[in-house]
Amino acid sequence: MSKLEIAIWVSNLKKCYQNKDVLKDVSFSVPAGTIYALLGSNGAGKTTTIRILTTQMKADSGEMKIEGYNVSKQPQKVHEVIRLTGQFSAVDEVLTGKENLIIMGRLCHLPNPEKRADELLDYFELSVSANQIVSTYSGGMKRKLDIAMSLVGNPKVIFLDEPTTGLDPQSRHSMWKIIKELNRAGVTIFLTTQYLEEAEQLADKIAILDKGVIIAEGTPEELKSYLPQGVIQFLFEDRETLEKAKSLMGDYKTSSIPKEYKLTVVTDGKADTLAQIFSRFYQNKVSIHTFSQLTPNLEDAFLTMIAEREEENQWRSS
Amino acid sequence: MEIKLKRYNDTVTMVKRCFMLSKRNPDTLLTSIMLPALMMLLFVSLFGNLVHVGDTSYVNYIVPGVLLQCVGQCSSTTAIMMNKDVTSGIMNRFCTLPIKNLSILNGHILEALVRNLLTSVIVLLVAVLLGFRPSINLMDWGIVLILLAGIILALSWLSIAVGITVNSAEGASALSALAIILPYLSSGFVPTETLPKVMRVFADYQPMTPIIDTMRNALLGNPLEIDVCIIALLWCVGLVVVFYFLSLVLFKNRMNK
Numbered sequence: 393m394s395k396l397e398i399a400i401w402v403s404n405l406k407k408c409y410q411n412k413d414v415l416k417d418v419s420f421s422v423p424a425g426t427i428y429a430l431l432g433s434n435g436a437g438k439t440t441t442i443r444i445l446t447t448q449m450k451a452d453s454g455e456m457k458i459e460g461y462n463v464s465k466q467p468q469k470v471h472e473v474i475r476l477t478g479q480f481s482a483v484d485e486v487l488t489g490k491e492n493l494i495i496m497g498r499l500c501h502l503p504n505p506e507k508r509a510d511e512l513l514d515y516f517e518l519s520v521s522a523n524q525i526v527s528t529y530s531g532g533m534k535r536k537l538d539i540a541m542s543l544v545g546n547p548k549v550i551f552l553d554e555p556t557t558g559l560d561p562q563s564r565h566s567m568w569k570i571i572k573e574l575n576r577a578g579v580t581i582f583l584t585t586q587y588l589e590e591a592e593q594l595a596d597k598i599a600i601l602d603k604g605v606i607i608a609e610g611t612p613e614e615l616k617s618y619l620p621q622g623v624i625q626f627l628f629e630d631r632e633t634l635e636k637a638k639s640l641m642g643d644y645k646t647s648s649i650p651k652e653y654k655l656t657v658v659t660d661g662k663a664d665t666l667a668q669i670f671s672r673f674y675q676n677k678v679s680i681h682t683f684s685q686l687t688p689n690l691e692d693a694f695l696t697m698i699a700e701r702e703e704e705n706q707w708r709s710s
Numbered sequence: 711m712e713i714k715l716k717r718y719n720d721t722v723t724m725v726k727r728c729f730m731l732s733k734r735n736p737d738t739l740l741t742s743i744m745l746p747a748l749m750m751l752l753f754v755s756l757f758g759n760l761v762h763v764g765d766t767s768y769v770n771y772i773v774p775g776v777l778l779q780c781v782g783q784c785s786s787t788t789a790i791m792m793n794k795d796v797t798s799g800i801m802n803r804f805c806t807l808p809i810k811n812l813s814i815l816n817g818h819i820l821e822a823l824v825r826n827l828l829t830s831v832i833v834l835l836v837a838v839l840l841g842f843r844p845s846i847n848l849m850d851w852g853i854v855l856i857l858l859a860g861i862i863l864a865l866s867w868l869s870i871a872v873g874i875t876v877n878s879a880e881g882a883s884a885l886s887a888l889a890i891i892l893p894y895l896s897s898g899f900v901p902t903e904t905l906p907k908v909m910r911v912f913a914d915y916q917p918m919t920p921i922i923d924t925m926r927n928a929l930l931g932n933p934l935e936i937d938v939c940i941i942a943l944l945w946c947v948g949l950v951v952v953f954y955f956l957s958l959v960l961f962k963n964r965m966n967k
Contacts (some may be wrong), residue, residue, distance in 0.1 A: 436737040446806045449966055482729070482799030486734040498723040499807050525734070541803065 399424040399580035400550050405454035414440045416604040427581045429595035437604045438584035442553050447478045466566035479553040481534050485527040489537050500545030512540040532563030552583040607697050622661025623686040628653040637678045713784025720809040725816020746780040746833040754840045769842045771953040774925040775898025777833050781826050782889020785865040788822040805965055818943030822866040845931030853928040860946025874960045900921050917945035
């Protein structure tokens with residue numbers, strides 16, 4: 393694969409801020425035309441990564457290239473191909489949506505900023521509110537305008553820092569649709585999110601960032617495959633039955649919530665195994681109130697990985 | 711495919727943006743138009759008959775002082791606008807565009823210069839209504855314009871520095887307190903000889919006094935004291951240079967935080 397097909401390339405990125413290692417050793421690459429999600433909780437280093445990649449902050453060490461341009465040595469070239477939509481709204485609240493877009497068009501040196509503004513307002517279904525001042529917009533509309541501002545100069549790479557944080561579910565879904573459509577038009581998208589569902593919905597590739605380290609990277613399917621399949625949760629009538637059931641499941645990995653009479657059994661997911669469990673309960677007269685099969689989602693993958701890492705650290709330090 | 715891009719001047723775009731912003735800000739109307747008129751009216755009608763300042767009328771005497779007070783007030787609008795820019799995400803967006811950071815700051819400064827000059831015209835018109843009779847010598851007006859522009863630029867760069875540094879608009883507006891008090895502690899409203907000892911020393915050595923004295927002489931067509939005029943000019947240039955570089959350093963630090 394030639395270098396040009398890689399839109400973002402990061403190697404051994406390190407950043408220490410106020411005596412804290414925010415990014416310890418981050419490396420990844422994003423192929424052009426794909427969506428890459430950096431997933432992590434607050435303080436994981438997501439925004440720092442974006443700030444460094446968009447030239448707003450200097451890295452302590454490491455090499456980064458965007459569309460072949462060196463981020464630390466050719467910031468002006470990088471500015472020409474990227475756009476940023478930060479975590480906080482970046483529009484002038486007292487101006488109208490259209491005025492905001494026109495100013496942006498002029499700053500991007502477009503030949504006809506008015507025309508581009510109208511196109512974008514149309515595309516984001518904001519035409520009706522084009523001449524209203526932005527402070528009257530709803531949260532979802534503001535976010536759309538924010539994204540529209542980033543599209544004014546037809547960038548090749550867009551950075552979205554937590555694009556749906558604070559949006560209601562409906563606006564979130566329409567934002568996902570917009571992001572997917574942008575991607576279809578050939579724009580490379582780098583986004584950060586705290587929501588697994590979002591990463592799962594949008595990204596071609598997900599990296600899980602925890603305390604400045606990428607602890608896992610892969611497609612949503614690959615990340616899910618780390619998880620055990622076929623987890624079954626049983627609900628019993630009382631504590632006694634729960635304890636009895638638990639003793640019967642000695643050869644399986646289980647966990648229980650005694651107060652709620654709940655027992656979770658991890659199986660290999662095969663039908664035979666399930667039949668065996670049920671027949672064992674039946675033969676021993678353990679009556680089951682209800683049961684359900686849990687399908688693993690990324691949330692579990694994420695939490696499992698972070699928990700495993702913490703255990704490992706504790707084991708190492710003890 | 712080569713698209714021919716029209717060269718928009720980024721600074722001009724930024725000036726236009728700042729004008730649009732300040733036009734929609736109700737505070738601007740108050741500080742730029744109503745306040746100067748009210749200040750002029752208040753001082754002349756309250757103290758006009760009480761204060762005797764040599765051989766000229768009180769309204770003639772206080773015009774430069776009120777001008778500088780209004781310029782200071784107007785500058786706090788710039789501090790607030792700048793503060794809004796750096797505390798909202800918009801500055802991060804501008805800083806990742808293919809434009810020079812300096813054009814963002816220059817946009818604010820040029821807008822402030824034009825807005826302040828308009829305010830000054832209003833102050834002068836109100837003064838004329840109240841009996842102010844200025845010199846009609848073009849040379850005198852040239853000196854007034856140069857000094858006025860100088861102090862506007864100095865206070866605007868100071869406002870930029872303050873706007874970048876403080877964490878909220880409330881902090882930024884505190885600048886206007888300084889703008890109100892400094893002209894009082896100068897030769898703006900009473901001759902410095904009448905001030906108490908400590909205040910008088912301060913008044914004699916602070917930049918407002920030579921600037922106000924020179925502007926007053928020019929406005930009234932009195933002969934200029936060349937040494938005071940040079941001190942006034944040096945203060946203006948010095949303050950502009952200091953606050954300009956200070957703003958650049960503060961801006962760089964803030965945006966790289």
